Amino acid sequence: MKKVVVVTGASSGIGLALCERLLCEDDGLHLCLACRNLGKAEAARVALLSSHPRAEITLIQIDVSNLQSVFQASRELKQRFERLDYLYVNAGIMPNPQLNLKALFSGLFSRKVFHMFSTAEGLLTQDDRVTTDGLQEVFETNVFGHFILLWLFRQKPEFLNPLTKYHSATTGLGNNYVSPQKMDLDEETAEKFYQNLLDLEKRFGAIRAKSLDSGSEK
Structure with missing residues (x-):
């Protein structure tokens, strides 16, 4: 094969x-x-x-x-x-650091000016946006x-237990494994909390849709 x-x-x-x-x-x-x-x-x-x-x-x-x-x-x-x-x-993607001009000018007139230029600490900044997954x-x-x-x-x-946390770990020899740990929670309370989250998601979706519709009419 x-x-x-x-x-x-x-x-x-x-x-x-x-x-x-x-x-x-x-x-x-x-x-x-x-x-x-x-x-x-x-x-x-x-x-x-x-x-x-x-x-x-x-x-x-x-x-x-x-x-x-x-x-x-x-x-x-x-x-x-x-x-x-x-x-x-x-x-993969590579971060694109840029010079922070505000930090540069403020650092020129501070006691940390030598440290700033010797290490570049605080001089560089980069934008790393948050994805739709958060x-x-x-x-x-x-x-x-x-x-x-x-x-x-x-x-x-589909066979994973929703009441279990799955931790990714590595042994001292470099072998990867997953360690399941049961969460300490009440199943009835967890179900109610989940339903509340679903209700909030629906309400937020309705509000957002209404906002987009009103915006498109202007």
Whole structure:
């Protein structure tokens, strides 16, 4: 059976170069390009097949900064493949730090001026927006989205206990494992709290929809 290799962010740059190298080493593997932009992914697939016509390459759409996209990609991977032999975590974004002019000018006239220029502490700032999942974009894209992708492929989320916390941990030897811990709560109270959250979500959705409608009329 062919080895299944998934590379995230495989449509360009290091990801595409990695795919080229993998096929040079073994063009008998099944290569899966997991990308956000399917148009670019298809162009990468065509380019790889032009130099490796025997290769078997499929596409999976995934945006690792969006958990719904990760869930969908995981379901698709499970439908297509019985297992994953290798997962290359390549997709990611790099923070773009910028000079904080306000901190620079205020620091010039303070006692910390030498410390500021020797360490650059406080001089740089960066925007890291919060995603729709409520997480910092850099963290979710570079770390969390990939972790969830692998976790969902290996597990059956529908069988997880909603009253249990699942902690990701690593042994001293570097082996990863998940430790389940039952939460200390009353199930009846938890159910009432959950229903209250659903009611709040509906009310907020109605208010937001009404606000958008009134705004579009102006």
